[in-house]
Amino acid sequence: MPFRRLQTLFLLLVALLLTLPVLAVLASWLPWGADNTQAAQILREMSRTVLPDYAWTSLRLCLMVAVGVAVVGTATAAAVTLFEFPGRKAFEWLLLLPLAMPAYVVAYAYTDFLQFSGPLQTGLRAAFGLEGRVFPEVRSVGGAAWVFTFSLYPYVYLLARTALGERAAHLMEAARLLGAPLSRRIRRVALPLARPAVAAGVALALMETLADFGVSSYFGIQTFTTGIYKAWLSMDNRIAAAQLATLLLAVVMLLLRLEHHAQRRMRFAGGRGARAGSAEAQPAALHGARRWLAWGLCALPVLMGFVLPVLFMLRPLAADWSVLPWDRFVQWAGNSIRLGALSAVLAVALAVALAFALRRTPDLVTRGVVHLVSLGYAVPGAVIVVGLLLPVGWLQAAAPNSNAGALVTATVVGIVWAYLVRFCAVALQSMQSGYARIPASFDDSARMLGTGGFGLLARVHWPLLRRSTAAAALLVFVDVMKELPATMVLRPFNTDTLAVVAYQLARDERLGEAALPSLALVLVGLLPVMLLSRTLRSPAR
Template identity: 45%
Template sequence: MEPQPTSGKIRRSRLSSGFTGVAIFVTAICVIPYLGVLAAAASGSFDTLAHLAETVLVRYTLTTIVLVAFVMLGSTIIGTGAAWLVTMTDFPGRRWMEIALALPLAFPAYVLAYGYTHILDHPGIVQTLLRDITGWGPRDYWFPEIRSLGGAVLMLTLVLYPYVYLLARAAFAAQGASTFLAARVLGRSPFKAFLHVSMPMARPAIASGVMLVAMETIADFGTVAYFGVQTFAVGIYQSWFTMADRAAAAQLALGLLSFALLLAMLERASRGGAKYANGRRNAPMQRLVLTSGQKIGAALFCLTPILLGVVLPVVALSVMALGSEQDLLSPRYLGFIRNSLMLASIAAGITVLAALILGTLHRVRANRLTGTSLYLARIGYAVPGGVIAVGLLVPFAAFDNALDAWMRATFDISTGLLFTGSIWLLISAYLIRFLAAAIGAYEGGIATVGPNMDAAARTLGQDMPGLVRRVHMPLLRTSLLTAGLIVFVDVMKELPATLIMRPFNYDTLAVQAYRLASDERLEGAAVPSLVIVAIGLIPVILLCRRIGTGRA
């Protein structure tokens, strides 16, 4: 007679099966928006899309491409140049600029848009002062229009270049001194050695940062909508709400989804195909000696994005907030803060847990299935929030309506909107959008945990949940906390999915800022914007502390 399994073994087997079940469930949630967009785009009428093709579709396409291209170019120049200067040279203020250059990452681009509009628009501070000094009338002079494609490029570049800066800085810091010195011995000037040696070696990291910038740019809605720039993200929102045509919104979302997935594949190829040898630091890297003029130029180059991306917006928003009639401590505003914090906290906890389960399953049972699940979970970061919102709302709204009709016909009971009217579908959108960031933080931490520790735990009778609870989680506490903070702040800043999917009369700080700015009440929009920025600075400051101690 074969021995019967003990109750403990049965329980451990069920726990492991539950682990796998949760991973499958998370993967299914990540796939639903893409299938929903495909189904809605194929099943709907193409009349509205044909009308859009005759009127604005070409403009959507060209504007999106131009916006992405120029933001990528600007972020590459600022991020790579600043990273090389703070890593390879010495100039006045370098130490604090090295940290401050990462701070714009805490700012949503639409917050900068509100601040700069208050400063540079026709009734703004600069043009009003100019008219007062010169006595000119509105038609007597030309001034750059901030609410334009160029203005959107500037706003997005100022908040997104830190992606390139942080990755490029890490790559430059890891380079050995021998390769750069060899180029100098062979007669290359410092600038040519940078172009022909340092840049090619850091190209994989720079390319990854630039692709992140591109994906964030096509996902932006708040900035381009406020500036009146006609991109695909704006077209999706207008088709959904203004035209009330969900099929057209899904068809536009499908086009944007294809573009986003193409960028994701390019980013994956840039990481996977790039190989280079990094020389050993057999000699310490001596910072380049700059002339007085070069030091001033380097300091100005690094100081400019800090002033434009951090100092000026904060000062402008603070002045605007002091002159507003918004009471941050009123019950209404406390409700906005409570809603934002609750959504961000729940989404961060669920997203980190999902990343932990998916990552552990692939680590313990690495195969094609777990690898595919991990890949599908990652690509959500490349998909704009508006696309995810459309992809989730279309199938779940159809299910809600079908269930309500069946319950009315069978039991004369109305179920209402079980899914589309709840915060859980919105949290699912956050999970899909930001799961990749949590997975990246998990993988960065788990790489330091050797496989021998897993083997020892399994030898001592630990199943997969026990391995996670007793071995991985204590060792990954810092990485998981970092992942949670990143997701928390990303959810606080997220606008398009929240705007489309939020339950009725359930507003957040981001939605309130967008609503006030849309009504041209910029002083009022400054108050929720400053709260979003203040919360966003938390993980960025933690990251900057790592930079300052040389560990990032």
Template identity: 50%
Template sequence: MTVSLTVPTPSVDTGAVRRWPRPAGLPLLAGLTALAVLAPILAVAMSLFGGAQAGTWAHLASTVLPDYIVTTLWLCLGVGLGVSALGVGSAWLVTRHAFPGRATLEWALVLPLAMPAYVMAYTYTDLLQFVGPVQTALRETFGWTRADYWFPDVRSTGGAVAMFSLVLYPYVYLLARTAFLERAGGMIEVARSLGLTPWQGFLRVSLPLARPAIVGGVALALMETLADFGTVSYFGVQTFTTGIYRAWFSLGDRHAAAQLAMALLGFVMLLLLLERLSRGGRRFHETTLRRSGAARVPLHGATALLATLACLLPLAGGFLLPGGVLMHMALSEGDTQFGLRFLTLAQHSVTLALAAAVVAVALALLIGYAARLHRGRLMALAHRGAGLGYAVPGSVIAVGILIPVTQLDHLLGDLVERWSGAHPGLLLTGGVGALVYAYVVRYLTAAMQAVDDGLGRITPNMDAAARSLGHSPAQTLWRVHLPLLRGSALTAGLLVFIDVMKELPATLVMRPFNFDTLATQTYTLASDERLTEASTAALAIVVVGLLPLVLICRQVASGRGAAGH
């Protein structure tokens, strides 16, 4: 048994790896990409040193700024509590208990992610307003008049909290479910053997272990809340996002809009800091190879019925009911412009989403592969910087792009005028390219997460084998990595595609003149109180949003878990 096991080592191992030249231009391209992502954020930060129009900032500070701060804090508090209760409660029920409908509810609870919050706002307004079917049925049933009863106003801060909670709780549900399944299944059984009840085991064992996942899901939900424009604008709720839009278009002051955007960005950074501090120095590790977790507790009778209803309530409120309302409105009346106009809107939305998805996946592959080959601090910093866009609201990115792009436009126009004698007008501002740039900055993180996950599953031995065969880095990427990354790249592109289809703030601010999408059409019609006509475009957005959720639901049903992007 003295056969040498070191014979193949010289041709494959570290010596060959060290002699293989790494492309010097790859980290440079990755660094430039990270700078391009950070440029809008830096532009907004530089606005703090610019002067707003006389009296504009003072007017905002003395009138609406306190309302923006207070309302934003209440929204964050309400949504944080709402998504925590719905997400953690439903995840605990489906992972630790057996009751009728559990298997179906386990994957169906993800479906509200396909419903944009502003679409929820429109459908519930139509359902619950004074002339809507709910209040009309109450008056007809009991013979009431307007003065005989009180009904909560859905178009309020509380209504916005309810909409966001119903739409965004799947972020917490997915992460909490994975934590409950994969962490401390044996600990639960030990807790039971020590005499703890299931409720005590949940509070003292499962919940502390799942805390990092829960906090991460809540942070994602709150970032989406801060980035929203359609819901708060339609409900008349004063937030930083609506203030940015008003300062830019109503007051015509880009510096005031940028300063409001910087204040909103400060809220996001504070949220991320609190999320990081909440972890502290805690580390949670699974010390057993067992992944099946503790046995589910069977529920019977009224308890089983209550568990089923508790899981069915967020699903019905966040997907089934608004989806049914949209379907009814679209089939009964729908958009009177359905036809060529609708096809044009769909073409615009799909074209923008496809372009952004392709560019985002390509850049994610570039950055991920560069980080795989070059593991220095600068490359790690570029990788992290390129992933900051998702934490920045679309309205902030739009303002951050428009300021430097407008200045560049004026510079190019002056140069062309000197050469030709005629001013060409704005060449970049209001173009499709700038809009795709905003989408890529906003959603590159989603593509990077999927690509990095795929690269992480490719063993370094494959790189070493390719190098030993004489393949260059580009050949290794093309012949080895890309075939293995096909599924991850498709997932990344699909996630970006769906996010762009739903994106509203950046599209409203940056779209070219007379260039509408399904999202802007839905917002415009709903703002004009033409809710029935808005249903067709809104339903199309929801249907398209179901495509990636089918993949997530399959992962959930197979037990592997999924994490929202």
């Protein structure tokens, strides 16, 4: 059928478009002559010098972040799910607020306040007659682990809260009636139920940690991501950068597999009958010091991950409001909004087309393309940058008079392409969730009435998918606004965005000026957090 062939051609084109960066990175290991020989020499030299440091630093950082997000996320999820204490309902959504804070913005805020010349250490030295450094250097692996822990713990919190909310309160009540003390109920009932969710959340947090560029670069930490940019920009060897990117991609894919495995275990643990008793079971009321301990346990992550960073950024704004670059801020915000809106529209259009194709003809090709697109969010921005620019270099070497390189690097084509590779998966997930709520009988009824093909999408599916489409567009828009590594490298000339300007001002130690674009990013990031909070509070149907 012509429509079927057209659909297959479209799916293959989308798959090629969104997987080309990854394929180009993998192709860097193929023999390409002198370039590959030079890259092999650089990699051998790096393996003797900086590569072990990249691996060791990344491993240390990941271990500290894994422990931090697991402890904070699990403890807060257990507190708001299993126990009743003052402010519990408010903390259910307050604990989501750090999701609105990009990790690199948190890093700027803490550095401005805690560094040697910051107001805290300066005030303590003046008040107590101290000399030298009062606190450890915030720009360190430990400081980065602190930033990532309080920025990324909501991944664990959300998944663990869902897992515990399904039946943990009911089973905890049964264990109490059997005489088990509180500590044993938590250790033997709640934690085993939450373990798959915690593993999935930790894997997601570690993927974000490994993909980060802003915090690692600003703190001067030698991770794989900063090593990729050094191999590209400092050593001027794209093949070596691509091969380093391959190593990072392999680790991220391993974490993604761990996350998928943990998600399957969550579905098994919370399967049939999991919700049967949860509606009758109520959180256990805490009394005395225990309830205030639970309150403090939930207040600390909100304070460290959202309230204090916002206050730290507001301080320089309140000190001298007049010096802020308001005219340039409007230009930066306009660039961010234009790129975000364009990317959101294209990502949602692709997601609707893919979800509709999967709904209409779920054959092997369609399912394979959807699966490939769904993996895009796990690909770090640094890998996408290398994967896009590497073919450009090959094309320019083969055809020096070609304008393809300028099309990718001097226009919005390259940066929007990178956004689609990375964030189309976000829109696709939202559209698939929307389609899951549309009964298949609607399609059968429409076909019996003579409506099929694109008419089925326009007249039946689209009116029912408007909310999912709006949510998908919002999520992609916010993710594009906060994206740093791909934007910094691929943006056209004179197209600075809020994320890029915040990083550049902070790197130049102009942290007071960096506060304005950073706070703007936080305000934008609050939109999906409010949407998520509203969704979680909505009663299940």
